[in-house]
Amino acid sequence: MSLWTSAAPCALLLAAIASPTLAAGPDQDPTTLDTVIVTGSRNPEDPAVVAEARERLSRTPGAVAVISAESYQDRYAANLADVLRDAPGVYAQRKWGGDIRLSIRGSGIGNSSHNRGTLLAQDGVPFNEADGFGDFQLIDPLIARYTEVYKGGNALRFGGALLGGAINLVTPTGHTAGSDYSLRLDGGSYGSVRAHAEVAGVRGDWDGFAAVTGLTTDGWRDRSAGQEQHASVNIGRRFGEDREMRLLVSGGYIHQDIPGSLTLSQALTTPEQANAGNRALHYQRDMASVRTTLQTRWRLNDSTVFEGALYGTWKDLDHPIFQVIDQQSRNYGVFGRFDWQGQVAGLRADAFYGLWYRQGDLDAKQWINLAGSHGALTARSFQNATGLDVFAEGRLFVTDRLAVVAGGTWGRAERDYQSFATPGGGFNLDTDRTFDWFAPRVGLLWENEAGSQVFANVTRSVEPPNFSAMSPTVGGFQPLVPQEAVTVETGMRGRRGPLTWDLTVYRAELEHELLNFIVQPGIPAATFNAGPTIHQGIEAGLDWRIVPSLRLRQTYAFSDFVFDGDLAYGDNDLPVVPPHLYRAELRYDHPAGWFIAPSVEWSMSDSWVDYANTLKAPSYAVAHLNAGWSLREGVSLFADVRNLFDERYVSNFSAVTDARVASTAVFFPGEGRSAFVGVRLAY
Numbered sequence: 001m002s003l004w005t006s007a008a009p010c011a012l013l014l015a016a017i018a019s020p021t022l023a024a025g026p027d028q029d030p031t032t033l034d035t036v037i038v039t040g041s042r043n044p045e046d047p048a049v050v051a052e053a054r055e056r057l058s059r060t061p062g063a064v065a066v067i068s069a070e071s072y073q074d075r076y077a078a079n080l081a082d083v084l085r086d087a088p089g090v091y092a093q094r095k096w097g098g099d100i101r102l103s104i105r106g107s108g109i110g111n112s113s114h115n116r117g118t119l120l121a122q123d124g125v126p127f128n129e130a131d132g133f134g135d136f137q138l139i140d141p142l143i144a145r146y147t148e149v150y151k152g153g154n155a156l157r158f159g160g161a162l163l164g165g166a167i168n169l170v171t172p173t174g175h176t177a178g179s180d181y182s183l184r185l186d187g188g189s190y191g192s193v194r195a196h197a198e199v200a201g202v203r204g205d206w207d208g209f210a211a212v213t214g215l216t217t218d219g220w221r222d223r224s225a226g227q228e229q230h231a232s233v234n235i236g237r238r239f240g241e242d243r244e245m246r247l248l249v250s251g252g253y254i255h256q257d258i259p260g261s262l263t264l265s266q267a268l269t270t271p272e273q274a275n276a277g278n279r280a281l282h283y284q285r286d287m288a289s290v291r292t293t294l295q296t297r298w299r300l301n302d303s304t305v306f307e308g309a310l311y312g313t314w315k316d317l318d319h320p321i322f323q324v325i326d327q328q329s330r331n332y333g334v335f336g337r338f339d340w341q342g343q344v345a346g347l348r349a350d351a352f353y354g355l356w357y358r359q360g361d362l363d364a365k366q367w368i369n370l371a372g373s374h375g376a377l378t379a380r381s382f383q384n385a386t387g388l389d390v391f392a393e394g395r396l397f398v399t400d401r402l403a404v405v406a407g408g409t410w411g412r413a414e415r416d417y418q419s420f421a422t423p424g425g426g427f428n429l430d431t432d433r434t435f436d437w438f439a440p441r442v443g444l445l446w447e448n449e450a451g452s453q454v455f456a457n458v459t460r461s462v463e464p465p466n467f468s469a470m471s472p473t474v475g476g477f478q479p480l481v482p483q484e485a486v487t488v489e490t491g492m493r494g495r496r497g498p499l500t501w502d503l504t505v506y507r508a509e510l511e512h513e514l515l516n517f518i519v520q521p522g523i524p525a526a527t528f529n530a531g532p533t534i535h536q537g538i539e540a541g542l543d544w545r546i547v548p549s550l551r552l553r554q555t556y557a558f559s560d561f562v563f564d565g566d567l568a569y570g571d572n573d574l575p576v577v578p579p580h581l582y583r584a585e586l587r588y589d590h591p592a593g594w595f596i597a598p599s600v601e602w603s604m605s606d607s608w609v610d611y612a613n614t615l616k617a618p619s620y621a622v623a624h625l626n627a628g629w630s631l632r633e634g635v636s637l638f639a640d641v642r643n644l645f646d647e648r649y650v651s652n653f654s655a656v657t658d659a660r661v662a663s664t665a666v667f668f669p670g671e672g673r674s675a676f677v678g679v680r681l682a683y
Helices: 008-018 048-057 152-158 264-269 276-281
Strands: 064-068 090-096 099-104 119-122 146-151 165-170 181-188 192-203 206-217 226-238 243-257 284-299 304-320 323-344 347-370 373-397 402-420 429-447 453-463 483-496 499-511 514-517 526-529 533-547 550-563 580-589 594-603 620-632 635-642 650-653 667-669 674-682
Touching: 048 064, 048 146, 090 650, 119 152, 146 152, 152 165, 152 373, 152 402, 152 429, 152 453, 152 483, 264 650, 264 667, 323 373, 402 453
Parallel strands: 119 165
Antiparallel strands: 064 146, 090 099, 146 165, 181 192, 181 674, 192 206, 206 226, 226 243, 243 284, 284 304, 304 323, 323 347, 347 373, 373 402, 402 429, 429 453, 453 483, 483 499, 499 533, 514 526, 533 550, 550 580, 580 594, 594 620, 620 635, 635 674, 650 667
16 A cells, blocks of 8 residues: 555645635734644633643654643543543543553554553553563543654653654643632443543742542443543642742542453454453453652753752552453653754854663563462562663754754663473473664754744654563563564644644654564564564644634544565555544634534554455444533533444454454443433532
């Protein structure tokens, strides 16, 4: 499939940009798409803290986005997939509960569960373990003022070099919270009830923010009930202009039954059933975590600002699956970055440079699963990982409008593994591996007087394998090498009259891509280094304010991921991510304070399930309806109807090698029709 001949939906989506009939007169108010970065005059509808974040990220010569809390406050956003819905090119699909499949530009494309290839963080503190392995369930979308999305190498400010980049949820402070007191209650189908409360304030040089969330649900599918509790505190003190210290503490507890995956026939005909093995062994996840960070932002002089943090996290996991996985992990690290602005040879310039060090240790045990209870101990191991990134990037404005950008990161990752024989199994092993790399980056960024931008960059990314991928046996680690890629990216973003757009075209050439496949249902995926692969695509967003009360928002992603002469799979397509994914929402706001917003998600073509390209998951189109009403200042109601026509469809699935010989119980059905209502009080 060609990148250039398969872009018709994108061309249709963005054709309006070039049409003079859509240009607004000088007295028409411009608007800003929630996930598009533009410079120039700020949208008065945007809170100042969000507009400032957009301006900061717009200095990046590549694809970035900011998602404000306001963009989903009138929806039932229960997980990260709901938050990232309108971010062009971010594939985030719900499996069940808080578990989702996340991929940016094909990152972690074959991972059957958990997160790999993208850094997930809250206030810069990773949800990922030190080896890069991560979870989604402990993320509460309501405890975020805004969310930053750095695609691919554009995440260099975090120091990493992952193909997928970084997603960072930023907690409100006493200064940036939308209100001093806020209460929210929502719920609906499948016995879902959620309550959320916030308090924020400023007293002299001190400010604070605190929030709690509690949720319970019976779930749509059999064995998909769950509950979760989250809490967050953010306390800061200022020591003059642009100087502050801040303490952030957050914690969460998750209990989630796991219904598992189904065959394609089951997913389309009896989707509410649980996988038989999951039901018999009572698959579930119990997880608790506490995260603490001490941060500072300190202006050293007129040209230099330092931002740094010390952080630590603790997590406990009790996870009955094919066996009972029992883990405790501790991760801690230090991060520091200097931001500088000045001149070089008489030309305007700016730069950042810093380092990120992290270390984690994980105590892991496995037990025979007796219908969700612990049987005999079968395995015990200690997994210790460290990572170091030293990074820098600078911009030099060769003209008033054109900047040349160059940077890179040097990284090191260490894996140290010990396992011990037990009466029920296991083996003695003491082994380690170290990986080193350098990932450079160059780019151009041009901006016109109105703030519209054109950018291009070339970035190298490197991802060392994590402990799960290296799958130690009595013979040691599996012989895996780091995944490497060179990504070429070009795009534009800006606005003209009633239109705001964001368009990126990219091509990544990968060596040793870390791919996974399901061995059999319930067994963690095996990992291998593939031959050369290519990830290329288009990420597009267009926001059109048709009239002041009517707005059309559209996003489209074209994903063309293929093997490139692989010994086993030739030039076959890679599975999992759909080739075309289109989302649109048409919102009408009435002057009386109510709105209605129908929307659609359309996976336009079938998606390959296996590397051998013998089985496809069917395309789908799902409609939703969102409505709300502001009763008076500070009081609002909303309703959110999902899958309006009760469509039977496959939301996502896991990859297999060859569907003709492998088990294909790998499909996750999309939820049926559901309805949620909520009320928000803010003062």
